[in-house]
Amino acid sequence: MHVRIRGCRGTIASPGADTMRYGGNTSCVEVRLSSGRVAILDAGTGIRELGVQLMDEGVTRIDLLLTHLHVDHLEGLGTFAPIWSPDVELHIWGPASPLASLAERIATYFSPPLFPAVLPEVAARIEFHDASGHEWEVDGVRISSDAIVHPGATVGYRIREGDRVLAFLTDHEPALAADLRTTPTEWISGFALMDGADLLIHDCQYTPEEYAERLGFGHSSTEHVATLAERAGAGRVVMYHHDPMHSDAQLEAMRADVLRRWEVEEDRVVLAAEGDTFDL
């Protein structure tokens, strides 16, 4: 399994001199399975460039796994070139809500006045799949999803190929519902998804001081990430969903804080940066 970060910024795209190193595009991670199948985690602005590449490669079957439908995770869909190709079969997975299907929820964004076109106008053949607490297989790879703590219907994903596990939990605030240090793990949101993951990509938007002022916003701090990574026995943790107000220098200070708390080898704590690749 080959993983590439295409966008790791949270909330809003944040290009500029202060975000050059880690990038300003919003949430998107490319996953290439050993079979060659392409899976994409989230459709933030980072998906645009990936779409161009997939068209150049002639990829015609794509699985897009959405964690939720907040704009920073969906806003790239309209500029994802494969969606405008009649040769492409696009499977979109994501959480429904109690009152609306996944397709209906996506259509809220993908329609005027927020977007000039409507979903029925796209050329690709799209199939929508509810991914709220499901488990399924693609080319022998097991993909699991579970609802996790964040405002609105949100899921995390666990992708297992052979004995290697990728966990993706962006936009996640498990500390809102549990003391992460002492609560039995079955009562910690998302824990089963991240347990024993070789690569854990997890929300790390805040410092502990910032978190204290943003309780309930749906995100985690460096303290939370260090605790979760340790309790889950993660191989490596990738700090993800960078705050748009954080400069590269601030992010590096946050990484140092995670390392100080987790006390592991330096290469086991990674700041997500656009273009980073991981082979599992």
Place this chain on the structure above:
Amino acid sequence: MSQPERGDRPEQRNLVLILARAFASNLAAAMFLVDADGTVVYYNEAAEQALGRRFIEGHGMPASEWSTVFAPSDPDGEPVAFEDLPIGIALLQRVPAHGVLSITGTDGVAREIEVTGIPLFAHVDDFVGAVAIFWEP
């Protein structure tokens, strides 16, 4: 594509139960939380006080036990069966229910309480348990 078994992941409580427990732990009113089988998964400090039993001692109680150990009775003193308790109705019929009961805590103190039982559904129609919120009028 197929839908395999749970696979390599450890047991995980449904998010609605996790959030309900967190809610209960911060709530001043007594709150009693059971899973879809009726097994006690949490009750808070106010409930501990009313039931005369600490959660650490009541954790994991099956419905057959908690529905009788507190000797629930109606205002006329008649015993109330599990299926007629508000939380029993919430569990079995999966609809909200309200009632006035007398209970006797394991500390031997009898208390009159008002109880509302509410079924808990996650993700549209996934029944995950029920909650009883109660207070002394």
